[in-house]
Amino acid sequence: MSRKLQPGKLIAATHNKGKVAELKDLFEPLGFEVVSAAELNLDEPEETELTFEGNALIKARSAARATGAPALSDDSGLEVTALGGMPGVHTAIWAGEPRDFYLAMEKVERELNAIEAEDRSARFVSCLAVAWPDGHEETFRGEVCGTLTWPPRGEMGFGYDPVFVPEGHQVTFAELEPQQKHAMSHRAVAFDKLKKALL
Secondary structure, eight states: OOOOOOOSSEEOOOOHHHHHHHHHHGGGTTTOOOOOTTTTTOOOOOOOSSSSSHHHHHHHHHHHHHSSSOOOEEEEEEEGGGGGTBGGGGGGGGOOSOOHHHHHHHHHHHHHHHTTTOOOOOEEEEEEEEEOTTSSSEEOOOOOOOOEESSSSSSSSSSTTGGGEEESSSGGGGGSHHHHHHTTTTTHHHHHHHHHHOO
C-alpha cells in the first residue's frame, strides 16, 4: 500500500549532478528540500542488481539508512533494440571508468555499425525508488521511445541525450530546453506515477 511522502527534506541518492538538477526541478516546487548524496558525502553503494528497480532500491535504501530521512533514487539507462537491450543497467559504465559519456555514445554507434544495424530504435528507462528509514519502499517506472542519431547534437541535457531523438520530434534531448525535456522524459513519466501515488 502506498504511503504519502510529506514535504520536507528529501535525500537525492545520487552523485550525478544532472540527475540532482532534474530531481530538484521536479520536487522543490512541491515544497521539498532536495539534498544530494554528494552534498552529504555519502558513499556510493555498489550496484549489483540486474534491473533498474533493483539498483534504484540499493541506492535509496543506503541513503535512507545513513540519513534517517526519506531518500529518492533514480536508476536509468538506455536500451538499444539492435543491441539486445544493452547498455541497459550498464549505461553509466558502458565505456569503462572513469565515466565518459562521449566515449559511451561512440561505443554504441561503433557496435551498431559493426552489426550493420538498420534498426536504430531505442528507449530511455527510468526507475524512481523511494525508501523510508523504517524500511518501507516503493518504485515507479517510466519509459520514452525514440531513435538514435549520429553525430551527437546539442549542448543541454547529459548522458546519452545528444544522440537520442524522442518519438515525434526532430531534435535530440540535448537540443530541447530543460523544461521541454522534463515534461516528456522517462524520468518525468516515472515522476508523474510517483506524484499520483505518493503526493
